[in-house]
Amino acid sequence: MKRPRNKPRAQRRWIAALPSLLAAAWLPASAGEVPDAVADARLEAGINDGPYLVRDAEVDGHLAAIVARLQAANPDAATAPVRIHALRRSLPYALSLGNGSVYVATGSIARLDDVAELAALVAAELTAERRVHAQLRHFETNDARWRRWFPDLFQTRDDNGNKFTHIVMNEDKQVLTAKQTQADQDAIQWLWRAGYDPQALVRALQRLHDAMLSEQHQQESWSTDSAEWLADPAALEGRIRALQALPVKDAPAASLAPTEVEQRWFIALAHTWTMQHAAEELDRGRGLQLQALLDRNDAREGPTADAGILRADNLRRTHTDAASLADVIAAYAAVLKLPGPPLRTFRELGFLSRRQGDETQARAYFQKYLELAPDAADAPIIRSYLENP
Numbered sequence: 268m269k270r271p272r273n274k275p276r277a278q279r280r281w282i283a284a285l286p287s288l289l290a291a292a293w294l295p296a297s298a299g300e301v302p303d304a305v306a307d308a309r310l311e312a313g314i315n316d317g318p319y320l321v322r323d324a325e326v327d328g329h330l331a332a333i334v335a336r337l338q339a340a341n342p343d344a345a346t347a348p349v350r351i352h353a354l355r356r357s358l359p360y361a362l363s364l365g366n367g368s369v370y371v372a373t374g375s376i377a378r379l380d381d382v383a384e385l386a387a388l389v390a391a392e393l394t395a396e397r398r399v400h401a402q403l404r405h406f407e408t409n410d411a412r413w414r415r416w417f418p419d420l421f422q423t424r425d426d427n428g429n430k431f432t433h434i435v436m437n438e439d440k441q442v443l444t445a446k447q448t449q450a451d452q453d454a455i456q457w458l459w460r461a462g463y464d465p466q467a468l469v470r471a472l473q474r475l476h477d478a479m480l481s482e483q484h485q486q487e488s489w490s491t492d493s494a495e496w497l498a499d500p501a502a503l504e505g506r507i508r509a510l511q512a513l514p515v516k517d518a519p520a521a522s523l524a525p526t527e528v529e530q531r532w533f534i535a536l537a538h539t540w541t542m543q544h545a546a547e548e549l550d551r552g553r554g555l556q557l558q559a560l561l562d563r564n565d566a567r568e569g570p571t572a573d574a575g576i577l578r579a580d581n582l583r584r585t586h587t588d589a590a591s592l593a594d595v596i597a598a599y600a601a602v603l604k605l606p607g608p609p610l611r612t613f614r615e616l617g618f619l620s621r622r623q624g625d626e627t628q629a630r631a632y633f634q635k636y637l638e639l640a641p642d643a644a645d646a647p648i649i650r651s652y653l654e655n656p
Contacts, residue, residue: 356374383463549580621652633652
């Protein structure tokens with residue numbers, strides 16, 4: 268609590284700063300400033316021309332269909348055109364540029380459970396454009412102008428030693444948090460009117476939050492370029508709490524629910540990106556992230572052979588001692604019991620059996636591999652093993 272005797276001094280400082288604050292309300296833009304629309308267009312062009320954009324017409328079409336469904340059921344969602352794409356990034360996030368351009372990271376798709384959760388992330392980005400981005404631009408523009416025209420203002424301190432900038436930032440954060448809560452409430456309404464489960468937003472945010480924490484993403488340097496805007500786990504937790512405090516909204520009519528075709532498309536897409544990102548994590552030697560992705564895949568669609576062989580690959584990489592050889596062989600053998608095992612499973616079992624000293628079993632696995640993949644790039648090498656045991 269501030270001491271009463273200091274109150275007049277604090278008031279004098281704020282009164283001294285007041286003219287600068289009022290002046291910023293009508294302060295003209297500098298001739299060197301780039302208009303927001305131009306800056307947004309440049310950023311969008313940079314992302315679209317960059318290496319991370321998923322160039323897949325089918326994916327773009329399905330994402331656009333989600334946007335169209337939201338807009339058809341919500342007139343306030345159709346006030347401006349929306350351009351939506353996927354970004355090939357393993358991190359779980361989504362972003363909008365504030366100009367109608369929305370991007371969903373494939374890492375988010377890999378961690379979601381159904382098409383309703385994907386629609387929830389899209390809806391949340393669209394509603395954030397309406398409520399959060401405009402406010403954020405206002406803060407950023409005023410801050411830049413105040414700093415340029417009134418540098419002395421930012422040396423003002425209160426009785427606790429806090430600079431004026433620190434106070435403004437805290438107040439801005441409170442306003443933005445309130446705007447984000449309003450945007451999330453709007454997103455729930457949009458989902459319900461469009462026939463999506465309104466609780467899908469809480470589930471989607473929770474999945475991204477859990478992924479960031481359980482996979483220890485918050486301990487890594489995420490941002491490698493200026494186009495990558497990443498969610499903060501603490502901010503997500505606050506959004507989730509605010510949504511959970513709202514009255515539970517009934518699910519929409521079953522006739523409005525996503526079709527089986529939509530859900531099958533989503534499961535196939537999520538599976539593809541889960542396997543690709545899991546393979547990347549394996550190459551990086553990041554077993555924790557690998558196991559988390561494969562666990563999500565199993566929870567979404569049950570055990571699959573391509574997930575099983577990645578688990579076996581990881582076990583083989585981390586357990587190189589002779590005592591673990593039997594467990595590694597068992598992990599690869601388990602893959603053969605699942606539908607559609609990758610052909611290389613037979614090859615790996617051949618090498619492992621040979622290492623174990625079981626030449627008969629090794630030959631059987633190698634022969635099966637050549638039978639199924641006679642034109643494989645390594646087929647000549649495998650034949651040499653059979654001809655020269």
